[in-house]
Amino acid sequence: RNMLKTPLKQMATSHSVLTEIQSGCQPLTTPPKPRKTPPADPWTPTSNLKMLISAASPEIRSREQRRELSNNASEVPQAKHCLQEHLSGDECEKSQPSRKEKSLGLLCHKFLARYPDYPSTENNLICLDEVAEELNVERRRIYDIVNVLESLHMVSRLAKNRYVWHGRGNLFKTLQALKKAGEENRYTEQVEMIKKREYEHEFDFDGERNEETARYFGYSEHSEMSFVELPGTEFHAASVNRRKDKSLRVMSQKFVMLFLVSTPQMLSLEVAAKILIGEDQLEDLDKSKFKTKIRRLYDIANVLSSLELIKKVHVTEERGRKPAFKWTGPTVFPDIQDQKLETTSTPCPPPISESIPSKEQCSKNLFPLRGKQNFTRHPSLMKLVKSIENDRRKIQSAPTSPVKISSSTFVCSLQPGTDQNLSAFPSKMAQVPAIAENQLEGQSKKARVVKMKLSQSALECTLSSPEVVPKPEAPLATGPTQQPALTQPLSACTPSHSSVSPVILPHVPSGVPYAIYLHPSQTHTVTTYSPSFMLQPLSCANVTGIKSINSKVLNKVTTEEGDSQTATDDPTKSLTAKERPPMKSETSPQRSLKRSQALQENNLPKRFRSDEESLDTSMTFFPSGYLIPLTQYIHSNRAGFSDKEKAGLCSSQRTTYSSPIAGVVPGTASELKAVNIPAFHITPLNIMLSPTSIGAAPVVSNSCLNTSNSSSVQTPSPSVLNFTLQHIGLITAGVQVPSNPVLQHMAVPSQPESVRHSSENTHLQEGKVSKNILRFIRHGRLSGKDRAVIAVQQPCVPREPQEPQAATENFFRTPGGPNTASSLSANSDGTDRTSQGTLYIPQRKLEVSED
DNA sequence: TGATCCCGCCAACGT
């Protein structure tokens, strides 16, 4: 550790400066620990260092900072080199990173840039050491990031020092779960209350809690939720949980919950801190605790900001300008009931409906809370809630009030332009074309990745927001649907085959290939790149097959036209792209190889582990319901070679793919070349799978088999199955069913060797596989055989009849929606300055300005 | 100044 640290430290910090300044001092190389001499000693190297830095830094620092930032954009990946150069240069101070450059947010950006938002099946292993080293930071910082990512299920711990990257695949699902948990925890009420208090009078810590407060907190108090798991992830997390993973992880989830359940989806850290603290220790709300909480929240907020889930804004009120964060992530609508509460413009309908969608039940099981009242609001609260709701409604309905109602269902979704969430999306969407361009140009992986991210996120946003509408329609919906608007969208959404068919983007020059499969309920989007030749056939086949299977399935084109420049324009993006070290490919391959070898060499248990990993990742992918990007094969290689190799997928290409560990970027240009794949373009296709909770898996298995011919494309069920299995990691290419057309298309030779790891898997495959797989998919990744087994046994996610429609609606709405289009064009620049707006909060008008 | 939040000590944990 020290070894790592030492070098890093030197590089990262301006030790060099110190060195020069304080000649004769202990070797700067001394690791941090040694440094720490008696604190009292003024001459501690540390103190000196600090003093020196502070003294020298101001101007230099700022100057440097600018420079660095600009540099970062293009050279971040090689930060080390840069730093070194600087150091060698006359101005050592330059190296002085400046606080901002070390910010968690920036670091997180770098971190995120390493991995694709929607990784393919492969396992994207994250080695903390490596990451820390490459990013030039102490491992501690990586933990901060990983912890919150973990709270969102974007990563999961695999083993010591090892995490698996899941990307945003599970994000929506996670958010749904979190929202639900938040609701069950009465966070909405708590937030309302605290906000109210703040308005009324300055909330002072100890004095504050009156009965009312106590009541609220009381509820959450015993409910003391722990880490919220995702289906299929529980076990995994469980292992992690044994440890009292208290704060960051959980705090992060809670923080997100607060956003998800509060109506203006805006929160100040103070409010959040108060709630979170209150939850834990009602007794001692001391200042220091509060401060600490806030500090943590800053950490979390920074990461969430990097994920673009929240955004910092400033709320101006009489008292002054207060910093706050607003939710900019996808709109999540967990259940109908809540929607009613939040959105209903008519008198409050009974807040709680007895009929609980299967989905809910599921989630209930998944996220059991201490407080048993999960689904029923305590009567005593009802009044309060109602009154609050009424107030809210008033406020929202105020003519002047901007649509801050994003949280309130469909209204927001219908007004993409106004909706904050949507606003973010357009810019991203606009970038889709850019992606194609880039690819054609044969850009670096990084660039691609970035773009993909954008497009994907955009898609996600789009899809997610619309989701609201469908729900109301859901047959299961307990209460009468009150929203007229729903009808409209629904009609559009009516599942029609036409809608189902995959859409190819017009602007794409040559057929391009990327298909996105979404599970309606989750609105997850998966993007894949593949060579055009391969893609087309596959995508079509799959899509149709799926569709046919589920009459409910819908697909929509998410692509938006936009200026390709957008991507570049966005500083963050460009930066990210640039940051991505090109050389990575060089090093990473080796590492991956090593890893793979190591894995292979490992004893049984270890092997197991590897298997698990593969499963995990693959599972991760599916769980969300999404699906199986046809192209995945291709780029799958890049990621976890070790696993892949085992799998035998793309074995033929193996050699060629030495790509980076991160597997960050799907098919590299080089890789493609190796494969003899012509330049590829990306055609975004969105396919919504039937919302039925059954999820992709069931659909695939059943539908494929049964209705294979129904779709225009005759995809033999077996092929689908194989495909699925492979993705899941249950089977290897070699093992796959002979009749897999897809594979044939791909011309991917199956490799016998790969089979080895599949022994277990094989078993699974045979027989129950189809069913089980589906379940697995449904539940999310599994990380162990045990888990797998367990998972199989778990009940499938409940079907949500309503979902399909919703999906459809979403589909249509966002992407193609007229509103959207306009908004998109407007925001093509990629940044969201649009967010300036006014928002009404109880009794006062607040101006929200973006930072 | 107050808002931010980097930094890294050090204890809990895992192996």
Add this chain to the structure above:
DNA sequence: ACGTTGGCGGGATCA
């Protein structure tokens, strides 16, 4: 024992 995690809060920076 030693390495990994990550709680925690001092105090440096930023605005």
